[in-house]
Amino acid sequence: MSLEVIEVETAANPTASVVLMHGLGADGRDFVPIAQELQLSAVGPVRFVFPNAPVMPVTINGGYQMPAWYDLLGADLTAREDEPGLRRSQTAIDALIAREMARGIPARRIVVAGFSQGCALALMTGLRYGERLAGIMGLSGYLPLAAKAAAERDPANQGLPIFLGHGRHDSVVPLAGATASRDALKALGYELEWHEYPMEHSVCMEEVADINQWLLRVLA
Numbered sequence: 001m002s003l004e005v006i007e008v009e010t011a012a013n014p015t016a017s018v019v020l021m022h023g024l025g026a027d028g029r030d031f032v033p034i035a036q037e038l039q040l041s042a043v044g045p046v047r048f049v050f051p052n053a054p055v056m057p058v059t060i061n062g063g064y065q066m067p068a069w070y071d072l073l074g075a076d077l078t079a080r081e082d083e084p085g086l087r088r089s090q091t092a093i094d095a096l097i098a099r100e101m102a103r104g105i106p107a108r109r110i111v112v113a114g115f116s117q118g119c120a121l122a123l124m125t126g127l128r129y130g131e132r133l134a135g136i137m138g139l140s141g142y143l144p145l146a147a148k149a150a151a152e153r154d155p156a157n158q159g160l161p162i163f164l165g166h167g168r169h170d171s172v173v174p175l176a177g178a179t180a181s182r183d184a185l186k187a188l189g190y191e192l193e194w195h196e197y198p199m200e201h202s203v204c205m206e207e208v209a210d211i212n213q214w215l216l217r218v219l220a
Contacts, residue, residue: 001092003051004028008035011045013125016219017100018133019049019093021118023140023201025066026166028052031115034203037117042108043219047105053089053117069117069131070144077142085122093125097133109219113137116173116201120144126160127153135161136212137211139199142173143181150188153195161191163214165207167199 006028022030028050035048053067060072070085090138093112100110111134112169116124119141127149143149166178175196182194193214197204 003092008048014047014162015044015045017105018111019096021114023116023120024068037208051154069121089121090125095181111135114138116141130154132156137163139165142177146184157190163193165195168196170201172201177203
């Protein structure tokens with residue numbers, strides 16, 4: 001599965017990349033305005049890659065067709081998971097990371113990121129990727145296939161910096177699910193930066209400022 005992408009470059013000849021996946025029902029344009037708010041000149045030109053998820057029927061929404069990285073089978077996001085769908089999307093994001101490397105961006109200068117379903121996919125992909133990345137940025141999401149993470153993670157990304165941000169009033173991915181993912185990642189030895197915000201299933205300006213600081217640090 002090859003993905004259509006939207007690209008935004010902060011200046012010509014990028015030396016770092018951020019591959020950022022949108023949430024369920026959205027598309028690659030969703031996070032373009034937020035990328036344009038970031039001030040990253042201190043780390044050089046950055047390319048943002050915003051892939052569009054394929055359109056597929058989503059069980060939790062009555063089989064309605066919408067952009068989705070994988071199917072959601074019930075309100076409890078981790079009770080039954082669409083493992084084949086997750087792995088298909090992981091393969092597609094692996095290919096986008098490889099494409100950035102082929103364009104001259106070293107793996108250590110690539111951040112894999114996402115919101116909600118996109119966060120789940122970023123965590124799944126980043127932990128398993130075979131070359132050392134700059135970091136994983138996860139917003140309002142959770143760790144999918146958590147029971148398999150320890151066995152499947154790649155040693156290349158052991159201890160990888162991870163940013164997790166979540167709204168205290170999130171009714172889509174409840175805070176308890178996010179903190180369980182946080183604790184599971186900490187137990188696996190990852191260098192985790194955790195932030196909670198007084199918001200629902202969204203992004204706020206305080207979070208954008210924290211993202212900015214974290215990106216400056218991991219891409220320095």
